[in-house]
Structures are given as structure tokens and as C-alpha cells.
Amino acid sequence: MKKGGFMIRVNRLNNTEFVINCELIEFIEETPDTVITLTTGKKIVVKESIDEIIDKVIKFKNNIFIYRLKE
Incomplete structure (x- = not known):
């Protein structure tokens, strides 16, 4: 898998990019x-x-x- 393929990229309000493990997301709200x-x-x-x-x-x-299908 490509670099960062196991995480999702998001941006803080100040435009700082970081990655988060999406398996840890419980809920999202606006x-x-x-x-x-x-x-x-x-x-x-x-x-x-x-x-x-x-x-x-x-x-x-x-x-x-x-990725798993290709293995």
C-alpha cells in the first residue's frame, strides 16, 4: 500500500495536516x-x-x- 494508506489525512482549522486512524472514530458532528x-x-x-x-x-x-485481495 502507498504511504499513509492505513490512515486518513485531515486538516486542523489552521491548515495543519495530520493523519488519523479512522478505526478510532466513534462519531463525527458539525x-x-x-x-x-x-x-x-x-x-x-x-x-x-x-x-x-x-x-x-x-x-x-x-x-x-x-490490498488483501492481491495477497
Whole structure:
């Protein structure tokens, strides 16, 4: 898999990019900023919309599935 293939890239409100383990996402809400709450209880405010994050998670899951099929 390509670099960062097991994580999703998101941006803080100050445009700082970081990666997050999407398996730890418990829920996402827009308040109006997008807030990701992790299973650890940590909350992260990001620039991406809920739909953008969902798309990134779906792409992540598809990449894992395709990677395992190739093995």
C-alpha cells in the first residue's frame, strides 16, 4: 500500500495536516465546525465536512479490501 494508506489525512482549522486512524472514530458532528470524537474520548476539530471524512474512510476501507485481495 502507498504511504499513509492505513490512515486518513485531515486538516486542523489552521491548515495543519495530520493523519488519523479512522478505526478510532466513534462519531463525527458539525457544530458548525466538524468535530471528530475518537473512541478514546479525544475530540479533534477539522476543516473537512462530514461527507468528506466519510468519503476518506470509505476509500481507506476499499484500499484495505483491494490490498488483501492481491495477497
